Structure formats: structure tokens, C-alpha cells
Amino acid sequence: xxxxxxxxxxxxxxxxxxxxxxxxxxxxxxxxxxxxxxxxxxxxxxxxxxxxxxxxxxxxxxxxxxxxxxxxxxxxxxxxxxxxxxxxxxxxxxxxxxxxxxxxxxxxxxxxxxxxxxxxxxxxxxxxxxxxxxxxxxxxxxxxxxxxxxxxxxxxxxxxxxxxxxxxxxxxxxxxxxxxxxxxxxxxxxxxxxxxxxxxxxxxxxxxxxxxxxxxxxxxxxxxxxxxxxxxxxxxxxxxxxxxxxxxxxxxxxxxxxxxxxxxxxxxxxxxxxxxxxxxxxxxxxxxxxxxxxxxxxxxxxxxxxxxxxxxxxxxxxxxxxxxxxxxxxxxxxxxxxxxxxxxxxxxxxxxxxxxxxxxxxxxxxxxxxxxxxx
Numbered sequence: 001x002x003x004x005x006x007x008x009x010x011x012x013x014x015x016x017x018x019x020x021x022x023x024x025x026x027x028x029x030x031x032x033x034x035x036x037x038x039x040x041x042x043x044x045x046x047x048x049x050x051x052x053x054x055x056x057x058x059x060x061x062x063x064x065x066x067x068x069x070x071x072x073x074x075x076x077x078x079x080x081x082x083x084x085x086x087x088x089x090x091x092x093x094x095x096x097x098x099x100x101x102x103x104x105x106x107x108x109x110x111x112x113x114x115x116x117x118x119x120x121x122x123x124x125x126x127x128x129x130x131x132x133x134x135x136x137x138x139x140x141x142x143x144x145x146x147x148x149x150x151x152x153x154x155x156x157x158x159x160x161x162x163x164x165x166x167x168x169x170x171x172x173x174x175x176x177x178x179x180x181x182x183x184x185x186x187x188x189x190x191x192x193x194x195x196x197x198x199x200x201x202x203x204x205x206x207x208x209x210x211x212x213x214x215x216x217x218x219x220x221x222x223x224x225x226x227x228x229x230x231x232x233x234x235x236x237x238x239x240x241x242x243x244x245x246x247x248x249x250x251x252x253x254x255x256x257x258x259x260x261x262x263x264x265x266x267x268x269x270x271x272x273x274x275x276x277x278x279x280x281x282x283x284x285x286x287x288x289x290x291x292x293x294x295x296x297x298x299x300x301x302x303x304x305x306x307x308x309x310x311x312x313x314x315x316x317x318x319x320x321x322x323x324x325x326x327x328x329x330x331x332x333x334x335x336x337x338x339x340x341x342x343x344x345x346x347x348x349x350x351x352x353x354x355x356x357x358x359x360x361x362x363x364x365x366x367x368x369x370x371x372x373x374x375x
Contacts, residue, residue, distance in 0.1 A: 009354035015205035021249035050248035070211035071179035072100040074198035081221035088144035095341040125287035136170035143172035154287030155297030164193025206250030210243030266295035
């Protein structure tokens, strides 16, 4: 059986057209972008054109886009800068953020650089906005609010405008981890009340190790990595030239084909939901899958049995790639902090299936067949 890949929220296949755009920079256009001869200037032009293209697609200014190694670095940079450079001494976040955010805020809290509050999560996995307002109102110190746009495990989408406007009202800085939505969701950053957002190329058929941090032009922070004047003195180190070219090309393609891709992928998600409910009794879904939710992510609970406890392992044996999301811990798998925060049901085994434009309904049929045998 051919491999069936349903873990696109973890990473996606590199699009052949993206590889074509990168190839010249992997072969003959290898000049250092900081060099002054023509070879270097060619590379520098490649980077600046990529920056303009990304900025245009996100409706931002080129001067607000900084290339990084990915979402983790971008979130670390934004959160740390908000505390150290912008005077945010109180961080408000949630228990279902990505570890890139959670570990960073826990570290700053442990070092006594900021106090830490967690906003409550509603039963459907969405943020409790009235609790967020309460936390902001009751804070005697300047706040950093860091809440993700779409959750990587359950797919819930948060309204950036509601949160951003609350932050504005209470003079808080707003950072959103948008790694799951850049390349999957149309942004208009000029008209969105957010200070920092992040992106990662490998989530939308671009290369790994390429990312962006958007820093609103009204924000001035210090560099996170020192040692050179790259990225307008904000990130030292020779640029990931072909990664940057690939990121921009992947974002351009994702934006061009957004409507068609979204329709196709959403169709696959709903098709799988219906097939699961029809064929496997006792399945349920996490978050708000048919509501305000990412079209590419489906978090499924299966009833816990001796067979289903080894579900991911058995799927892997059958050449099916999906990811775990159970609250329990087994061996090397630490379990999911997101599922634990939502509902710690020991009688469920949770699996996340995430789709891309390369998946088909016949693949989903095959997965359902295997699941019926396994469970």
C-alpha cells in the first residue's frame, strides 16, 4: 500500500514549483547577500524581492517583514522583546498554545521577568473573551497577550480582531502565533490590530527552516540574535537565501490558489467526519470542527480499547501518517497538553488528521477501512 500522509499540520510536502524557484539559489546563484560584487547583489535582490512579495500578500509594509528560521524563533523573538524591550511585565496566554509560546513564557516567568496568567478555554476550545477582558482590566502592569490564531491540534480559529481590539483598549501588546494560518488564510495586516505575527514555510508546501516575523511598524525592539547587520540589524547571520526564496514562492502559490485549495481540503475534512461517524461507533471530535475552525485539521476521539491504545503505531504499520493527541502519556509520547487542557478523558484515544491539496477521498476511504480493522 502506498503511503498515505495525513499529518500536514506537522509539515507539508515541498511543492515542485517552489523547488524550481529555489534551485538557481542552490546551484549557481550562491553569492553571499552581504557581499558588494554582482554575485552578492543578485542574492540580496532575491531576498528583497521575496520580502516585497510576502509583504504584498499579507498587506504589510516590506519594512515590517523579517525572515527567520521558522515559527519557533519568531515567537521567541516577539515574546522576549515584548517583555525586555516594550516593558510588558504581565503575560496573558492560554494553556493550549504551541510549546514555542508556552516554554518561552514559562521561562520568562521562572526568571521573574514577568507574571503569568492563563485565559480560560470554553468547552468548544475557543478562548473565553470575557475572561481575557477581566484579566486585562485587573492588571496593574503593562500586558503582553500571546494567543494563537489557529490551534495546531484541534484547529480552532480565534478572532484576531476581537482580541486585538481588547488589547488596544487596555494598551497591551498583542502577539499571535499564526503558523497554522499564514499560507492558509487571507491576511490584511494593515487593518488588523496585531503587533507581531509569525509564519513558517513548511506548513504550506515551502521549505523547512524558513519563517517570518511580522513586527508592526510602530514597534521598536532590539535584535534577538547579535553579530551582524542582516535583516536590517534585527537578525544577525547569513540569510537562508534559498529558504527565503522558497517561502515567498510558496506563499504566492498558496494565495493564488487559496479558494480552490480551501474548498478541496475542507471537502476532505467533512468527508472524513461523515465517514468516521458512519463507520466507527463512539467517535467524537474536539474543538469546533464545523464552526470557526481550520479547514485542514480534524481532531478525532476514538473509544479506548486494547486495540485502539496502539492506534498510531498500527496506522504507521499500515503506512498511514497521522499524529497523536491523547491526554495520556505512554513511553516516549508525553501526551497532548492541548487535549489535557480541554478534557482529560481517559477513555478516549485522540488522533489528529490534517489534510493538504495532495490528499484524495480514496485515501480517506482506505484509512477508514484500516481503522475499522484496527478498532
